[in-house]
Amino acid sequence: MYKLGIDVGGTNTDAVLINESLDVVAEIKSPTSADIYDGIVESIRTILSQSGVNPKDVSQAMLGTTQCTNAIVERKHLAHVAMMRIGAPATVGVPPMVDWEEDIRRTVVASTIVRGGFEYDGKELTALDEDGIKEFFEEVRGKVESIAISCVFSTVRNEHELRAAEICREVMGEDVHISISSEIGSMGLIERENATILNAALFHVAESFTEGFAKSLAEMGITDADIYLSQNDGTLMTMDHARRYPILTIACGPTNSIRGASYLSKLENALVIDVGGTTTDLGVIQNGFPRESSIAATIGGVRTNFRMPDVVTIGLGGGSIVREKSDGTVTVGPDSVGYEIMKKALIFGGDTITATDIAVRLSMFDLGDKEKVAHLKEDFAEKAMAAIRSLAEDAIDAMKVSSADVDVILVGGGSIALPQDLEGAASVIKPEFFGTANAIGSAISKVSGIVEKLIDYDSTPREIALEEAKEEAIKAAADAGAVRETIEIIDVEDVPLQYYPGNTNRVKIKAAGDLK
Secondary structure, eight states, X not given: OEEEEEEEOSSEEEEEEEOTTOOEEEEEEEEOOSSHHHHHHHHHHHHHHHHTOOGGGEEEEEEEOOHHHHHHHHTOSOOXXXXXXXXXXXXXXXXXXXXXXXXXXXXXXXXXXXXXXXXXXXXXXXXXXXXXXXXXXXXXXXXXXXXXXXXXXXTTOOHHHHHHHHXXXXXXXXXXXXXXXXXXXXXXXXXXXXXXXXXXXXXXXXXXHHHHHXXXXXXXXXXXXXXXXXXXXXXEXXXXXHHHOGGGGTTHHHHHHHHHHHHHHTOSSEEEEEEOSSOEEEEEXXXXXXXXXXXXXXXXXXXXXXXXXXXXXXXXXXXXXEEEOTTSOEEEEEXXXXXXXXXXXXXXXXXXXXHHHHHHHTTSSOOXXXXXGTTSOXXXXXXXHHHXXXXXXXXXXXXXXSSSOEEXXXXXXXXXXXXXXXXXXXXXXXXXXGGGHHHHHHHHOOEEEEEEEXXXXXXXXXXXXXHHHHHHHHHHHHHTTBOGGGOEEXXXXXXXXXXXXXXXXXXXXXXXXXXX
């Protein structure tokens, strides 16, 4: 039986087939088409043909996609949302979406703030206004298909959110899509609320890419495979989970590459440089999983606080355009020929000097027709490579948490343009199958569960509280599709919050296990 991993990037769509021993048996890289699903179908057709694998022998299929990110950034295909905040009178001073741009604010067709919510210690602010909640949902019934519900300190207690969701279904029916903030974001009402609204707005997008992927597989005869979607912590989720939490697919591309780089290099702690056609993503692998960002993430101009990988992106790729200024200096990027590199790069018969052309001119890699770059002066090529090296080394310094050198793993098709002697790197590894590390990361990923809460250790002893949280994380991983016997705790955060009274701590537990 085989695993099929597909990662749709802005420049290329990568696909791999992996056998039961987790060995790569076939890989392909093809330009991403305007119609993503035509590209996926063609990738599946090509890799099945190349490998000779029977479609019926593919038991699991995984997809990493940028659909949700693109929908938010481009303001396209977003569902209309009705938004409710539970927190009056304490939170009325800052209205919902207060700093949103007008073009995306229009996604929310109705909003309200009702009485209810909790204090930081779980005490009820005021009784939940169930009559007001029912009245609001009656007003929006038939006008929207997606609802976002947030509540002040719902990460401590979420009873009011859950009750509001119950009332919503009673009024609007079981088919309404409901996003509640305690399942999506972290501490911080406004950022968590923003993430919840975006999750609700991605309802149609989630339906489209889950159903489209299933249709693409069926079209190619892959009808018996379990289907999973990549999420942005380097793990997988089921189709149902992806429909409920589509926002968790945002930034899954870099995390797939990080997981793939770790698997291919056999390193569980390193810095990963993933070079695409247009940009380069740098991330850190810690204990086999991507390091999570500790700061709020802004997506399409909206500030959120749901989990995101700690990734730095720079304007450097295999298709980055190289220019010489009048004063003799040479620049690389940030503009790129992108997916048109096979037409526009010199080595492929084009007329644009790219970073890949420079690498071929300096005999770093054999690709295309090297005679077509023989006319480039060596001094010019060396200056261009110095600029590429400087961009990479500055980004490495930005990702490091100490001055010590770190192991570096180079992946991505564009990594052929990077030198392997980088300052700040203890070693630079470019593993086999580096070009499709993102698809490999998708195919070999596990399933995770995360629990985050505030706990007062004066009320619940630390040892008991942590064990209870670990059990919750294990259950969350099992509910997401992991085999319970394989689940293990992979990360524990236990941070005292000095600005809270008593012995309050922020506890975050992550568990992961193999697919069922």
